[in-house]
Amino acid sequence: MAQAAHSLNSSKPLGHGHSVKRHTGLMDWITTVDHKKIAILYLWAGGLFFGIGGLEAILIRIQLIKPMNAFLDAQTFNELITMHGTTMIFLGVMPIIFALMNAVIPLQIGARDVAFPFLNALGFWTFLFGGILLNLSWIMGGAPDAGWTAYVPLSSTTYSNTHGVDFYTIGLQIAGLGTLIGGINFLATIITMRAPGMSFMRMPMFAWTTFITSAIILFAFPAVTVGLVLLTFDRILGANFFDVAGGGNPVLWQHIFWIFGHPEVYILILPAFGIISEVIPTFSRKRLFGYSSMVFATILIAFLGFMVWAHHMFTTGLGPVANALFSVSTMLIAVPTGIKIFNWLFTMWGGQVRFTTPNLFAAGFIPTFTMGGVTGVMLASAPADFQFHDTYFVVAHFHYVIVGGLVLGLFAGLHYWWPKMFGRMLSEKLGKWTFWTFIIGFHMTFFVQHFLGLMGMQRRVFTYLPNQQFDLLNLVSTIGAGLMGVGTILFLLNAFLTSRRPADAADDPWEDGRTLEWTIPSPPPEYNFKQTPLVRGIDAFWKEKTAGHKGMTPAEPVGSIHMPSATVLPFTMSVGIFIAGLGFMFSRDEFGNAFMSFLFNNYIVTAIGLVITFGSMLLRSLYDDHGWHIEPEELEGR
Amino acid sequence: MTTAHAEPANGTLPHEPEKATLEGRNKVLAFWLFLGGEAVLFGTLFATFLALRNQTNEGPSANELFHLPLVAAATFILLVSSLTSVFAIQAMHRGRVAQLRNWLLLTVLLGLGFLGLEIYEFAEYIRHENFGMTTSAFSSAFYTLVGFHGAHVAFGILWIAVLIGQLARKGLTVVTAPKIYVSAMYWHFIDVVWVFIFTVVYLLGKVG
């Protein structure tokens, strides 16, 4: 980032004669529309929430370390498990996925930015303010306590009478808006911004999985938007969607939640598949085995992902026909997933495999994720699920998929692309320590939970009685969680130590880079590509290397590059939504103070928030962003 | 990206000014993607309504409540506004700014008429039929589905009104044209949703 700033820090009139106002320091980050900086913002914010979610997990495990433990009370425990799940999924790993997508996708497809830089920033800020709103619940009267699924009637005002669940509904609504915006942005970017010659079937696998993930986001998030609106209306306006007394039906919530919730699982895992499909070929010095079958399997998983939601509801009582149908469709997903697993193995087979840190994580991913997949097929069998349901077996299963799959994939991706994002190679030595502590800790934590579940330990219980043979396995699990914590801290230490070293990473620091991001400096200049590259085949850079070329053939002469202007409006729009959400949430509260009651009960706070948001939208619409230009002399001057 | 904001050299707009720049094409494409998401949004609202349509909780039922003449009038108004929106885009393609503005104005007025009827309908139900948000699961689902559509209409009216203002100030350019085109897509989509609402909510509600 630094060198982009110094070479372009000119205020001479550019382009249409609009002078460029360049911000520095904090204002630079608040107003940026550069996808590479937004990636770093996503990484910081996602990493922060990941840390909070991790602390919550450690607290949960400390409470469960021994039977009848009194470390936490039941209410706090309920709040912790709810916030752990919600935070990790929506505010931890999804933003880190978006960080990698933002950092890598425009580079991989040979673009100078995403299709909508403004929306990109807006997506980040709405996510961040949604996440902040959700976490404010800790200090504003109690966190949500109805589980991350917020099943009614547990999440109704009858059983959850603090504002906790309101923070959940409104916070997720706002964060979800950001995710939806991000999804649409990446779809448009991949459809229209690919470099000349890069057909869909020449796209790197990570670009493909980003594309499909974004499509799933587009079709799944509106469902949860509606679900959260209905729950909000039930809780705040007294509507009867899920209230049996008023004619509502709680099963409807379960359906709507899982129509979103199951595709959400694929939103999480597909990007990890993409990362693994980049890392393994690079460090095997072989092209990805079965590229087109990989693409096909990705699309098939996305499609099937929308037809399996009721497997979360086998015990609800939908009847044998529905249960059989959803059993079969769920088991079908094992086929495309199996195709992927074998393709990765065949890519490594006969390759010149180098076990760098990213490749260690990728290699660790394959067996770990496969175990999660296999327990998934076990759970897909409806009769067996009646036994497994709501036990620690399920907890073990989804942590194998999400941590053993996605989080290992994210670690692989972060180590792999760190030099591209920050211009500095992470320490391999510390990286390997991170890998081993994390993966050993992971298996210690969750492998034993399979057996805890099979022995009958229920999930979401805040404590358990002694002498049920639960004691030792829970102790092992808690020690494992501590080790995972150590692994994460080692990674943070690695990132911190690396940041103090000079930024000297080469353009192609792993030396076997195959895709376009490795053809440009690390970190890339603000405009990414001085000349848009011409793509001649799959693994475009590798193709040029095998032809004996040092770099890409340009598809255009060096010319003036148009850049979008920095703007504070995405930030103010998100602040407005945040204020409106808080105002709506407390609109039915009685305040001791007459002025506060007046402000909130008349929706004045909500109105102020909406005025800020719509006012910012109006400003965006009224004043055209002409952007500015980087002239060829400046490009050559670097 | 390099020539993104270049004005046409000879000062005339291309035949489809909304697709003259990469930004314009991106905008139109992304709006289609957004409408795909909107389809899921309204689909889920319809699903909720269908699941709860008979849960009247001893309040008024669909058959007792709805008056078809009012719905028919609203339907006709919205359908005509969709046609005026088509004519607006045709005028835009011909570069006739005054016509474009007039068609857009007409669209906004018709939208206001539709919204007025809907507000009147809701007010009648609440005041005279004892049918509010909290009456029953059916009432909650009805107000949420139809209200979401109404909110979309209201947003569309504001949006197109702002664009009429921009048209007056900036004229028809490769920047304003995609905005107008996209707002027309939005308006048609609102009409499409209404087709399902009058069919599923009102007519099928009458059939029982």
Added chain:
Amino acid sequence: MATEQHSQEGVVKHRHRHEGPQKHIVVFIFSIVLTLIAFAAVAAGGVNPAFAVVLLLVMAVLQVFVQMGFWMHLKDRGHLIPIIFMIGGFFVAGTSIIMALYWVWWD
């Protein structure tokens, strides 16, 4: 895809004949007729409810189809991706409606 369409239009730009309002008026009249049939069937009463459901849904789907095709230009060249994503949206919407009709209430 969008670029293809654009360049193709660029060639014929100067000779392009603007489409007239006729076919849009035809679509409008068609929509009005479908709407009238639907309202009339319900207003007249006495129609078999099962038949009415099918009739009304067919009228609605036909109307949506022509409006999206002609007024939203989905039938024109260069709309493959919009069509794919609209089908995707309607598909997911359809699954939730099936859910609502069959799997929310049971005895």
